[in-house]
Amino acid sequence: MLAELGVPAEQIHTEDFGSQRKPQARAAERVGVEIDYSCRVGMCGVCAVKLLSGQVTMETDDGLDPDDRAAGKVLACQAKASEGVAVEA
Numbered sequence: 001m002l003a004e005l006g007v008p009a010e011q012i013h014t015e016d017f018g019s020q021r022k023p024q025a026r027a028a029e030r031v032g033v034e035i036d037y038s039c040r041v042g043m044c045g046v047c048a049v050k051l052l053s054g055q056v057t058m059e060t061d062d063g064l065d066p067d068d069r070a071a072g073k074v075l076a077c078q079a080k081a082s083e084g085v086a087v088e089a
């Protein structure tokens with residue numbers, strides 16, 4: 001739109017927010033477990049599930065509130081299992 005208005009390209013600057021990497025299906029989706037999601041970058045919390053056993057790491061857990069963390073929830077879109085895990089989904 002700016003180009004159509006005659007704004008020179010060198011005067012147009014853009015800024016992106018969010019993850020640059022699109023997470024790849026490596027856990028639940030690969031084995032056919034459907035878990036609700038929205039952002040898939042750890043921000044919304046829609047994908048929170050209770051970790052029943054095992055260990056996971058997450059790049060971010062911003063989508064979890066203190067009660068979620070205390071309840072042992074993890075973000076399925078971010079969680080990377082270092083061993084076999086069980087979740088309540």
Ligand code: FES
Nearest residue numbers: 040042045047077
């Ligand atoms: S889908 Fe938004 S935090 Fe996982």
